[in-house]
Amino acid sequence: MSSDKLLMRGNEAIAEAALRAGCRNYFAYPITPQAELLEWMAEKMPQKEGGTFLQAESEIGAINMVFGASAAGERAMTSSSSPGISLKQEGISYLAGADLPAVIVNIMRGGPGLGNIRPSQGDYFQATRGGGHGDYRTIVLAPSTVPEAAQLTFEAFDLADKYRLPVVLLADGMIGQMMEPVSLPTPLEEKDLPEKPWAVSGAAGRSPNTVNSLALGAAELGQANERREKRYEEIKKKETREEIVGSDRPDLLLVSYGTMGRIAKSVRRLAAERGIDLALFRPITLWPFPQNRLRQLSKEVNTVLTVEMSSGQLIEDVRLSLGNEVETPFYGKSGGAVPGPGEILKEVEKYVP
Amino acid sequence: MSPEPPAEEMRKVFSRPASLNEEKFTYCPGCHHGIINRLIGEAIDELELKEETVGTAPVGCSVFLYRWFDIDVVQPAHGRVSAVATGIKRANPELTVFAYQGDGDFTSIGTGNSVHAANRGENITVFFVNNTLYGMTGGEMAPTTLLGQKTSTTPEGRNSKDFGYPLKMSEMLATLEGPTYITRQAVYDVPHIKKAKEAIKKGFRYQLQGKGYSLIELLSACPTNWGLDPVQANRHVKEKVEQVFPLGDIVDRSEER
Numbered sequence: 001m002s003s004d005k006l007l008m009r010g011n012e013a014i015a016e017a018a019l020r021a022g023c024r025n026y027f028a029y030p031i032t033p034q035a036e037l038l039e040w041m042a043e044k045m046p047q048k049e050g051g052t053f054l055q056a057e058s059e060i061g062a063i064n065m066v067f068g069a070s071a072a073g074e075r076a077m078t079s080s081s082s083p084g085i086s087l088k089q090e091g092i093s094y095l096a097g098a099d100l101p102a103v104i105v106n107i108m109r110g111g112p113g114l115g116n117i118r119p120s121q122g123d124y125f126q127a128t129r130g131g132g133h134g135d136y137r138t139i140v141l142a143p144s145t146v147p148e149a150a151q152l153t154f155e156a157f158d159l160a161d162k163y164r165l166p167v168v169l170l171a172d173g174m175i176g177q178m179m180e181p182v183s184l185p186t187p188l189e190e191k192d193l194p195e196k197p198w199a200v201s202g203a204a205g206r207s208p209n210t211v212n213s214l215a216l217g218a219a220e221l222g223q224a225n226e227r228r229e230k231r232y233e234e235i236k237k238k239e240t241r242e243e244i245v246g247s248d249r250p251d252l253l254l255v256s257y258g259t260m261g262r263i264a265k266s267v268r269r270l271a272a273e274r275g276i277d278l279a280l281f282r283p284i285t286l287w288p289f290p291q292n293r294l295r296q297l298s299k300e301v302n303t304v305l306t307v308e309m310s311s312g313q314l315i316e317d318v319r320l321s322l323g324n325e326v327e328t329p330f331y332g333k334s335g336g337a338v339p340g341p342g343e344i345l346k347e348v349e350k351y352v353p
Numbered sequence: 354m355s356p357e358p359p360a361e362e363m364r365k366v367f368s369r370p371a372s373l374n375e376e377k378f379t380y381c382p383g384c385h386h387g388i389i390n391r392l393i394g395e396a397i398d399e400l401e402l403k404e405e406t407v408g409t410a411p412v413g414c415s416v417f418l419y420r421w422f423d424i425d426v427v428q429p430a431h432g433r434v435s436a437v438a439t440g441i442k443r444a445n446p447e448l449t450v451f452a453y454q455g456d457g458d459f460t461s462i463g464t465g466n467s468v469h470a471a472n473r474g475e476n477i478t479v480f481f482v483n484n485t486l487y488g489m490t491g492g493e494m495a496p497t498t499l500l501g502q503k504t505s506t507t508p509e510g511r512n513s514k515d516f517g518y519p520l521k522m523s524e525m526l527a528t529l530e531g532p533t534y535i536t537r538q539a540v541y542d543v544p545h546i547k548k549a550k551e552a553i554k555k556g557f558r559y560q561l562q563g564k565g566y567s568l569i570e571l572l573s574a575c576p577t578n579w580g581l582d583p584v585q586a587n588r589h590v591k592e593k594v595e596q597v598f599p600l601g602d603i604v605d606r607s608e609e610r
Contacts, residue, residue: 025444052443056436057469064433064466068440071427072407076444094430200425200441202448204404210419212428 073199093132097213118336246279383583432463492578
């Protein structure tokens with residue numbers, strides 16, 4: 001971590017963190033509210049030193065250029081916002097099927113369809129359930145501040161390379177657009193990046209490499225999927241992350257992620273003024289979902305309230321984790337509205353006498 | 354006297370290119386993919402590119418390029434080959450990158466990716482195999498299907514009123530300033546095979562010289578889906594397909610690049 005802080009917009013911090021993680025191949029298509037990310041890359045990518053910034057013809061073009069650059073063994077990234085991410089899903093499925101690392105940034109906006117350009121958390125299902133066709137998962141990282149967005153972007157490349165899969169950074173328009181002071185990670189050098197003996201680099205002095213997601217036999221594809229499944233299990237054990245704020249025996253546990261996870265902290269302060277002890281649970285990895293920690297915490301409360309900027313998606317993972325052991329109410333707003341601390345507190349008060 | 358010639362006169366005059374491995378093609382009898390694969394293999398051998406070449410394979414009958422070529426191969430999604438080849442070449446410009454695409458891949462589902470790779474003048478070599486239909490899925494109409502041609506989705510023959518006209522992608526791309534070299538070749542007899550091979554080598558050479566985008570369209574027979582025997586299918590390419598898709602260089606801007 002470099003010591004000097006910079007005031008940066010979320011989109012810019014994500015772009016700069018990617019560059020510092022050694023990403024020299026970035027392909028994207030303009031869409032609001034992530035356009036600044038593209039613009040930062042256009043300006044800062046060291047193209048004279050071999051880096052590639054390419055504004056692709058389409059979202060589909062961009063994700064497939066990432067596929068090619070990743071196959072060639074390079075750190076590669078694309079970014080977009082919800083409608084564009086839908087278009088990329090074919091490519092994400094192929095990346096997963098071909099065991100290729102990549103980082104995909106989704107600065108979520110309101111949907112479905114063209115929706116609007118306001119911040120939203122409506123793509124939780126899409127991100128955490130694979131998103132495209134077939135049996136696969138992606139690691140999903142959800143920052144709640146600009147510094148965290150930079151840090152998670154930086155780490156996303158290591159995770160992608162380590163487990164050879166696409167990693168999704170799932171933020172929303174609020175985080176993409178807001179400015180905060182950021183301490184950026186120290187840039188990696190070429191020598192810090194992992195070797196990729198599986199990459200296509202010209203078969204000189206070795207047998208040819210193939211990057212491929214085709215496996216015609218049921219046994220062959222089944223085995224490939226089982227190998228991935230084993231990696232997913234390892235990821236669940238080693239990479240699950242969450243932030244927990246509050247006491248061991250609170251009056252109520254509030255679950256939220258991203259921008260809502262940040263607003264939840266204000267709710268906690270407001271609640272304290274009213275004598276309510278709120279604890280907060282914020283999943284940082286949405287997949288793998290930190291269900292064990294959530295289950296432990298829930299044992300001390302009667303109510304686990306989930307708050308989202310959607311009509312209820314994270315709540316399904318909360319309920320899958322907790323079953324009927326506690327009350328699991330939901331409060332959310334869809335369409336690009338952001339629930340404020342006051343209205344969430346009113347909701348909390350319904351469950352805390 | 355033995356009828357066998359003396360051992361020192363025995364000489365191997367024809368063999369599989371080193372860039373192809375021992376695996377047998379799964380193409381139908383009379384299909385031109387095998388000839389085209391071989392020509393690419395020979396070109397890679399003769400230009401000594403085997404250890405620096407990365408191929409990208411389409412979805413369709415030639416999806417198994419990675420089984421047949423003894424080189425690094427990437428097999429991406431249907432239609433995305435030009436975009437993936439762009440990504441590989443941009444990431445590692447020292448590689449020689451070719452895209453191998455069918456007519457459904459290159460001119461239908463992947464049109465946008467194909468057009469923009471050409472327009473950017475990506476320094477890659479594209480082999481576009483045009484057999485006027487979707488071979489592997491059962492012979493459905495492609496954008497390149499001839500008017501009147503019966504396919505499994507145009508049982509009465511393609512009519513322009515409902516399905517438009519044969520798409521001349523190579524001519525379309527030649528209107529752009531990006532591409533360096535665009536040619537259409539056939540492989541139904543030896544003279545044409547020789548010309549096609551020269552075009553393939555030219556496409557690779559331009560890439561090696563950093564001259565930019567080359568497109569070699571290769572008319573191919575599909576006897577199985579055309580309902581013809583291999584000899585008839587060859588004749589069909591010459592007498593029918595060539596009328597709509599004439600052979601020869603369409604543009605060569607290599608002098609300017």
